[in-house]
Structures are given as C-alpha cells and as structure tokens.
Amino acid sequence: MDLEPGRPVFLDELVQQPQLHTGKTVRVTGTLHAYSPVTDRAELVDGQYLLIVDTQLLGVQQYHVGQTYQLIGEIDSVADQAPESLFDDAKFSLEIVLRARVGKSVDGLDMAVYKKSVHAVRKFLDT
Numbered sequence: 001m002d003l004e005p006g007r008p009v010f011l012d013e014l015v016q017q018p019q020l021h022t023g024k025t026v027r028v029t030g031t032l033h034a035y036s037p038v039t040d041r042a043e044l045v046d047g048q049y050l051l052i053v054d055t056q057l058l059g060v061q062q063y064h065v066g067q068t069y070q071l072i073g074e075i076d077s078v079a080d081q082a083p084e085s086l087f088d089d090a091k092f093s094l095e096i097v098l099r100a101r102v103g104k105s106v107d108g109l110d111m112a113v114y115k116k117s118v119h120a121v122r123k124f125l126d127t
Helices: 011-016 111-126
Strands: 025-036 041-046 049-054 068-077 096-105
Touching: 011 025, 011 041, 011 049, 025 049, 049 068
Parallel strands: 049 096
Antiparallel strands: 025 041, 025 068, 041 049, 068 096
8 A cells, every 4th residue: 555645734625625625735834632542532633713623543652732743644524424523613624533643743834834834835836
C-alpha cells in the first residue's frame, strides 16, 4: 500500500466542504482542544472550526491541550456515527473524521504566516 502525501488543508475548508475531502490524505494544523486516550479521540481547533481526530494509529503519545499540532492522515466519512463535541460554539462537521497516522507538535508556529505561505504555494501551483 502506497501512502499519499498530506495536502495542506485548513479546518474551515474541511468543515465547509467535508464531501470534497472524504477519502483524501490531508495535513491539518490546529490547537489541541481535547484528548481522550481511552477513546483514542482528539479535537483540533482553528478559530471556531473543529475537527474530530481518531488517534488510534499514532500509538501512545503525550499530548498537551492548548498546544499546536500538525497531523497527517485520511479523511473518512462517519455520517452514520455522528461524533459529539465538547466545544459548544464550534463549527464542525458530523460527516468526517481524520484518521491520523502522523502527528507532531508545532507549538510556536505563527499560524497567520503559515496560512499565507500555504495560500501562496497553492496560487503558484495553480498557475
């Protein structure tokens, strides 16, 4: 099985168009809002947008709520399993979950500069 590289995608893009990303490999960056080692589930946020993450493939790691993480994995459809969030005001999709296979802390990353650079690369590659 060949693993695809993760295309940088922002949480707002995933939440607003979940069907567009289902089945694809993505790289997402956000702040860890919640983590449960019992259920192997995490919640990644960026602004008001939230993504449910299945961390089962990452193995045992120490996560710190409030730190920024970058995760690579596949977006799966879970419309029939409707996960619930602990983040009341978040905008999130009940249709998808990220099945993370790689994760790292990128705490200290300037998200504004990161977003600008991803948009610049996208613009360059689209021309």
